[in-house]
Amino acid sequence: EAKSSGRNMFRFYEPAMNERIMERRQLEIDMRHALRRREFRLDFQPRYEAAGQHLVGAEALVRWHHPTKGLLPPDSFIQLAEETGLIIELSDWVMQEACMNALTWGDTMMVSVNLSSVEFQRNDLVERVAAALKITGLSPERLELEITESVMLEDAAAALITMNQLKALGVRLSMDDFGTGYSSLSYLRTYPFDGIKIDRSFISGLDHSQSSEAIVHAIVSMGHALSLTVTAEGIETVTQLGKLTELACDQAQGFYLGRPIASEPFKRVVSEHQAQATHRATAGR
Numbered sequence: 001e002a003k004s005s006g007r008n009m010f011r012f013y014e015p016a017m018n019e020r021i022m023e024r025r026q027l028e029i030d031m032r033h034a035l036r037r038r039e040f041r042l043d044f045q046p047r048y049e050a051a052g053q054h055l056v057g058a059e060a061l062v063r064w065h066h067p068t069k070g071l072l073p074p075d076s077f078i079q080l081a082e083e084t085g086l087i088i089e090l091s092d093w094v095m096q097e098a099c100m101n102a103l104t105w106g107d108t109m110m111v112s113v114n115l116s117s118v119e120f121q122r123n124d125l126v127e128r129v130a131a132a133l134k135i136t137g138l139s140p141e142r143l144e145l146e147i148t149e150s151v152m153l154e155d156a157a158a159a160l161i162t163m164n165q166l167k168a169l170g171v172r173l174s175m176d177d178f179g180t181g182y183s184s185l186s187y188l189r190t191y192p193f194d195g196i197k198i199d200r201s202f203i204s205g206l207d208h209s210q211s212s213e214a215i216v217h218a219i220v221s222m223g224h225a226l227s228l229t230v231t232a233e234g235i236e237t238v239t240q241l242g243k244l245t246e247l248a249c250d251q252a253q254g255f256y257l258g259r260p261i262a263s264e265p266f267k268r269v270v271s272e273h274q275a276q277a278t279h280r281a282t283a284g285r
């Protein structure tokens, strides 16, 4: 009885499984053409100084405008890109496109790019970052690389060497999704980070949970004690922004302040912001 129903269950799932494998294979084929066909785009999410709401830069977030599937978010294709090795070509494109955009935002605005742990498992990451800077001409201190804890988990010693070499190029390094890993704290002591980005899960708790507030407070204090720039991500409400300002968090990012938007509209956000800043400066005199 059990055996036959088990067999039936297997038959029931089999077509669905094949379908998934086929779909994956097709996606992989599509991805191989996507770069050449210019189907990847970058959105930019503004990043502000938490207190003054002064615009300090943007995080570049990749999207795939698939010809038949429509707009695909990074979570639906980054893993496949990592598994197939296409992440390298994709990330080269992301870095160059991000730097090129930053050049159009004036002289001081920062741009952040997310790196994959796969990029740390090869020996050409430093070279690739240097190439992106050289090709575009962006000053290294305007480029920030966001790294998650998985980088240190995979090969802690190699990651330290690579990160020191990246620092020597002059770029900034920040730890993304801070607080979600196992030993984020100890990494901050050892690795040459310039900043941390507090994971969105702690920020959403600020509206109603005392414990979230205590955790964010602790992260900010510890970050400042280590001379790190602390950024909060995923701010969705005015209450959250208020609390973060109170807690002396340095920078803020989130839907409440601005969603990720395409390159052209982001350029307009930058110029409007710059015009307002100029206006405030002259009015204040």
Ligand code: C2E
Residues within 6 Å of the ligand: 045, 060, 061, 062, 073, 074, 075, 078, 091, 094, 114, 115, 116, 146, 176, 177, 200, 233, 234, 235, 236, 253, 254, 255, 256, 260
């Ligand atoms: P991440 O680096 O932690 O980026 C933040 C994610 O949170 C983005 O999702 C952003 O759209 C979303 N977000 C920002 N503010 C809010 C908010 O207020 N509320 C909510 N609910 N969400 C918010 P996205 O663009 O879907 O990216 C997801 C992840 O994909 C990123 O997480 C990053 O790990 C990865 N990713 C994106 N672009 C790249 C890339 O070029 N290369 C690599 N390797 N990974 C990338």
Ligand code: MG
Residues within 6 Å of the ligand: 059, 114, 146, 176
């Ligand atoms: Mg990020």
Ligand code: MG
Residues within 6 Å of the ligand: 176, 177, 197, 199, 233
């Ligand atoms: Mg994050």
Ligand code: MG
Residues within 6 Å of the ligand: 176, 177
């Ligand atoms: Mg993430």
